[in-house]
Amino acid sequence: MDAQLKRGVLDVCVLAAIRNEDSYGYKIIKDVKPVLDLSESTLYTILKRLEDAKMMVVWTREHEGRLRKYYHITEKGIRRIEDFKNEWKELMTIYQYIVIQS
Amino acid sequence: MDAQLKRGVLDVCVLAAIRNEDSYGYKIIKDVKPVLDLSESTLYTILKRLEDAKMMVVWTREHEGRLRKYYHITEKGIRRIEDFKNEWKELMTIYQYIVIQS
DNA sequence: CGGTATACATCATATCACGAGGTATTATAA
DNA sequence: TTATAATACCTCGTGATATGATGTATACCG
Numbered sequence: 348m349d350a351q352l353k354r355g356v357l358d359v360c361v362l363a364a365i366r367n368e369d370s371y372g373y374k375i376i377k378d379v380k381p382v383l384d385l386s387e388s389t390l391y392t393i394l395k396r397l398e399d400a401k402m403m404v405v406w407t408r409e410h411e412g413r414l415r416k417y418y419h420i421t422e423k424g425i426r427r428i429e430d431f432k433n434e435w436k437e438l439m440t441i442y443q444y445i446v447i448q449s
Numbered sequence: 450m451d452a453q454l455k456r457g458v459l460d461v462c463v464l465a466a467i468r469n470e471d472s473y474g475y476k477i478i479k480d481v482k483p484v485l486d487l488s489e490s491t492l493y494t495i496l497k498r499l500e501d502a503k504m505m506v507v508w509t510r511e512h513e514g515r516l517r518k519y520y521h522i523t524e525k526g527i528r529r530i531e532d533f534k535n536e537w538k539e540l541m542t543i544y545q546y547i548v549i550q551s
Numbered sequence: 552c553g554g555t556a557t558a559c560a561t562c563a564t565a566t567c568a569c570g571a572g573g574t575a576t577t578a579t580a581a
Numbered sequence: 582t583t584a585t586a587a588t589a590c591c592t593c594g595t596g597a598t599a600t601g602a603t604g605t606a607t608a609c610c611g
Binding site: 452453455456459487488489490491494495498513514515516 | 576
């Protein structure tokens with residue numbers, strides 16, 4: 348999939364991945380990859396960004412000798428998803444425009 | 450609309466705007482703006498990019514003392530639109546994922 | 552012992568939207 | 582007449598960000 352088209356959905360995808368249940372980097376990649384291919388470097392960049400933007404909060408747990416950073420969605424993160432759903436309607440209008448011109 | 454979400458559709462929107470009829474910068478802005486807000490600087494950047502990518506070819510005409518650069522879509526440009534339509538299907542899947550998680 | 556899975560992270564690079572600024576002509580309103 | 586808007590083009594710097602390459606460390610399986 349085109350990298351440019353990804354940009355608008357990547358953040359929201361990651362937020363959606365933790366919406367129902369707190370999750371951690373390695374698991375998020377496994378979960379999201381079948382839907383939208385993303386690399387580790389991309390994911391960890393996004394996690395940092397969403398944390399800085401206070402759309403997620405982090406808590407850490409040790410699991411079988413390995414560190415796990417769990418991400419929990421905030422109100423702001425949920426709002427981001429809802430905003431996206433509205434933006435999607437705009438995107439549908441744009442898609443219609445493109446198709447009509449064809 | 451979120452700048453990131455725009456990135457995937459802007460190019461294709463501009464291509465769609467000239468698909469049926471050759472057009473020029475100033476008119477393209479007028480045509481596309483109601484559907485998807487874009488600034489002049491963005492448009493002219495895109496036109497240059499699409500020309501470099503051989504998705505458009507240019508021809509010039511003088512109109513009432515003012516220069517007009519008309520853009521004509523190429524086979525490659527048309528293919529870009531068709532590719533986008535396929536990518537849109539992927540995007541729908543991603544949207545479904547986001548909604549299901551909600 | 553070596554490879555794979557788990558788990559994290561950084562850095563350099565390339566792409567690109569956009570505001571701010573620039574040039575020039577014609578039409579319209581005060 | 583004199584602004585002001587409309588028409589028509591363009592460039593540059595900045596900020597945002599996806600990604601490959603690279604690095605660290607532990608557990609488990611053959």
